[in-house]
Amino acid sequence: MLHTTRRMALAGVMALAALPCFAGSALAQGKTTISFAGVTFSEAGRGDRLREWVDKFNKSQDKIEVTTLGLPFATFANTMFTQMGGGGGPDLIRFDTIDFYAAVPAGRILPFDDHIKDSDFKFSAPNDYLKVNGKRYGVAFEISNYVMMYNPALLKDGKVPTTFDELLAVTKAATGNGNYGYAYRATMAERNGFWQDLCNYVFGFGGRWSDGKTLTLNAPKVIEGVTAYKRMYDSGAIPKGADAATYRRMFWESKVAIEIDNGGVAGIFNQQAPNLAWNAAPSPFPTRAQGLILAPLTVNANTKNKDAAFTFVKWALQPDNQKALQDILGASSVATDVPRSADDLAKKPWLKVYDEQTPNAVPQLVGGFEVRTPELQQIIIEQVLKVLQGGMDPKKAMDEAQDLAVAKMSK
Amino acid sequence: MPGLPLPIRLSAVLLLLAVAVFPFYWMFVTSLTPSSELFASTPRFWPTWSETGVYADAFRKIPVATWLLNSLIVAAGTTVLSIAISLFPAYSLSRFRFKGKGIMGLSLFATQMLPEAMLVVPLYALFGQFNMLNTLTALILANTAFTVPVVVWILKGAIDGVPEEIEEAAHIDGCSQVGIVWRIVLPLIAPTLAAASVIAFFHGWNEYVFAQTLVSSESLRTASVGLAGFVGELSTPIHTVMSIAVIYAVPAIVFYMFVQKYVVSGMTAGGVKG
Numbered sequence: 001m002l003h004t005t006r007r008m009a010l011a012g013v014m015a016l017a018a019l020p021c022f023a024g025s026a027l028a029q030g031k032t033t034i035s036f037a038g039v040t041f042s043e044a045g046r047g048d049r050l051r052e053w054v055d056k057f058n059k060s061q062d063k064i065e066v067t068t069l070g071l072p073f074a075t076f077a078n079t080m081f082t083q084m085g086g087g088g089g090p091d092l093i094r095f096d097t098i099d100f101y102a103a104v105p106a107g108r109i110l111p112f113d114d115h116i117k118d119s120d121f122k123f124s125a126p127n128d129y130l131k132v133n134g135k136r137y138g139v140a141f142e143i144s145n146y147v148m149m150y151n152p153a154l155l156k157d158g159k160v161p162t163t164f165d166e167l168l169a170v171t172k173a174a175t176g177n178g179n180y181g182y183a184y185r186a187t188m189a190e191r192n193g194f195w196q197d198l199c200n201y202v203f204g205f206g207g208r209w210s211d212g213k214t215l216t217l218n219a220p221k222v223i224e225g226v227t228a229y230k231r232m233y234d235s236g237a238i239p240k241g242a243d244a245a246t247y248r249r250m251f252w253e254s255k256v257a258i259e260i261d262n263g264g265v266a267g268i269f270n271q272q273a274p275n276l277a278w279n280a281a282p283s284p285f286p287t288r289a290q291g292l293i294l295a296p297l298t299v300n301a302n303t304k305n306k307d308a309a310f311t312f313v314k315w316a317l318q319p320d321n322q323k324a325l326q327d328i329l330g331a332s333s334v335a336t337d338v339p340r341s342a343d344d345l346a347k348k349p350w351l352k353v354y355d356e357q358t359p360n361a362v363p364q365l366v367g368g369f370e371v372r373t374p375e376l377q378q379i380i381i382e383q384v385l386k387v388l389q390g391g392m393d394p395k396k397a398m399d400e401a402q403d404l405a406v407a408k409m410s411k
Numbered sequence: 412m413p414g415l416p417l418p419i420r421l422s423a424v425l426l427l428l429a430v431a432v433f434p435f436y437w438m439f440v441t442s443l444t445p446s447s448e449l450f451a452s453t454p455r456f457w458p459t460w461s462e463t464g465v466y467a468d469a470f471r472k473i474p475v476a477t478w479l480l481n482s483l484i485v486a487a488g489t490t491v492l493s494i495a496i497s498l499f500p501a502y503s504l505s506r507f508r509f510k511g512k513g514i515m516g517l518s519l520f521a522t523q524m525l526p527e528a529m530l531v532v533p534l535y536a537l538f539g540q541f542n543m544l545n546t547l548t549a550l551i552l553a554n555t556a557f558t559v560p561v562v563v564w565i566l567k568g569a570i571d572g573v574p575e576e577i578e579e580a581a582h583i584d585g586c587s588q589v590g591i592v593w594r595i596v597l598p599l600i601a602p603t604l605a606a607a608s609v610i611a612f613f614h615g616w617n618e619y620v621f622a623q624t625l626v627s628s629e630s631l632r633t634a635s636v637g638l639a640g641f642v643g644e645l646s647t648p649i650h651t652v653m654s655i656a657v658i659y660a661v662p663a664i665v666f667y668m669f670v671q672k673y674v675v676s677g678m679t680a681g682g683v684k685g
Binding site for chain 2: 035040042045046070071072073074079086177178246250252253268
């Protein structure tokens with residue numbers, strides 16, 4: 001009896017093990033199926049609506065079907081580059097800017113010029129950053145500005161800071177009883193997010209990572225931005241160690257008073273926490289310059305369905321589909337200029353603040369060294385961590401960063 | 412420990428138990444904590460039973476059952492294949508003398524020094540050539556490649572402890588070499604087989620890098636990848652993550668409880684020789 005039971009159990013396990021041999025062989029009936037990967041598809045709130053948007057394309061086609069792949073944010077770029085390096089990967093990919101600039105020189109994504117003509121669409125200005133050596137390698141899937149988001153209920157006397165010193169004072173006053181005045185990223189575990197937040201400080205203080213030809217990592221304005229980042233780190237007003245997903249949730253639960261964040265986050269708060277009374281204002285730095293999220297839609301160079309992939313890109317760029325996409329993305333905008341409706345602007349007053357930031361938006365790239373931004377990012381982040389965690393003097397750290405970066409770029 | 416008074420021993424055991432169990436308990440409590448209290452300055456130490464709907468939602472709105480089934484297939488497949496492939500090499504290393512035996516044994520260990528991340532690109536290309544991408548079979552094979560060296564060495568240690576005289580007696584009675592392994596050795600090392608199975612099963616159950624890279628279809632997603640998928644760029648649904656993490660942990664805990672008595676005896680097998 002015991003033997004029979006064991007054999008049956010073993011047979012069951014073997015059968016289960018054999019099952020997957022057949023599990024992956026489903027084919028779409030008579031249609032070319034292409035895949036579209038992006039972290040946005042797995043986001044709460046926006047993910048489902050984006051899938052519905054893609055389904056609109058599927059319903060409009062009788063020969064092409066796009067399947068969406070929502071992958072974890074933390075490992076998205078690694079997974080994409082691993083699959084592409086192995087000769088595969090999804091046909092369409094929504095990259096982050098910095099990964100886009102790693103993919104282009106590696107020949108991982110296709111140029112658009114033979115399929116998408118600039119003259120056929122009213123592309124907004126940030127789309128020009130998606131051209132490398134005169135060739136377009138993507139169109140913006142999402143363009144998002146950074147502004148200061150605040151919860152008036154948590155601010156003493158409702159005072160909204162307009163300078164950095166006021167920001168420090170207001171956030172310190174709002175900290176206590178389990179609440180924090182401010183939140184940002186400052187760990188290597190969130191390297192890209194840390195970079196985005198750091199860029200906001202450096203750009204806001206008037207610094208740039210380069211003048212377009214020469215690196216300026218130790219320029220006085222850059223050091224001012226890094227020093228301000230450190231002052232906030234030491235202020236006691238931030239939940240140290242909390243990752244972005246956690247502190248954004250804390251903001252949503254009225255536990256964080258202020259953060260400087262992008263329009264995608266605004267859209268999520270609006271959809272997931274409609275009762276949260278928050279507002280937006282320009283970031284309280286000496287200049288209005290802030291970072292810009294530019295997430296391009298790209299086509300994998302390994303795709304065997306190039307025409308189908310570009311058919312989808314063309315569909316996505318049609319005015320109605322651009323408007324639908326912009327509505328889903330919150331306070332972000334899309335590849336082409338789509339005006340907001342009066343109704344939308346009335347219901348979401350923060351939209352205007354985000355939109356007005358556009359003239360001052362700067363991509364989080366090192367100008368003139370765009371394709372090498374990932375390497376420079378690593379050097380800068382490591383040096384800034386020495387300032388934050390090791391107490392190194394910001395000037396010394398950025399002088400070292402400059403030397404390391406110049407040496408690296410000369411190779 | 413045996414010389415210490417019972418209350419002290421009991422306290423030590425309870426302390427260890429608390430340290431081991433508390434993270435799981437905290438995960439469970441967090442999954443049942445109302446949204447408004449998630450970041451309360453005084454944390455809630457008891458679950459709010461009115462919030463149990465998150466578990467129903469996990470099964471109703473999210474394909475958790477499919478993810479768990481996929482994980483089970485991968486873990487079970489990895490276990491069966493690892494044991495099947497490892498048994499005879501372990502027996503050979505234990506019983507036979509042949510040229511290069513030492514190098515072969517060391518080579519098996521050397522494969523353990525290669526991280527998964529380093530092998531994932533060539534494995535992806537290899538499985539692509541065999542049209543095996545996007546199948547759970549690929550995951551089973553990739554995981555098995557990592558568990559076999561460990562399992563071989565565990566089984567070799569156990570086979571070393573089986574007296575050769577028993578095998579000689581079976582041989583005299585006309586049993587073939589394969590029959591000796593199957594009928595004599597295998598039952599004698601059953602506890603060690605259970606221990607090796609646990610290692611292989613947990614490797615397959617928890618594995619993430621291969622599951623994330625080699626499989627793209629959402630219907631073939633394993634629970635480790637499905638769970639990680641909720642940790643988003645802009646937000647993370649904490650209740651969903653915690654409830655699915657609890658659901659994901661339970662089958663593994665049940666499996667371990669089921670085989671733990673064999674594991675303990677397997678771990679100590681061969682400890683006393685004479």
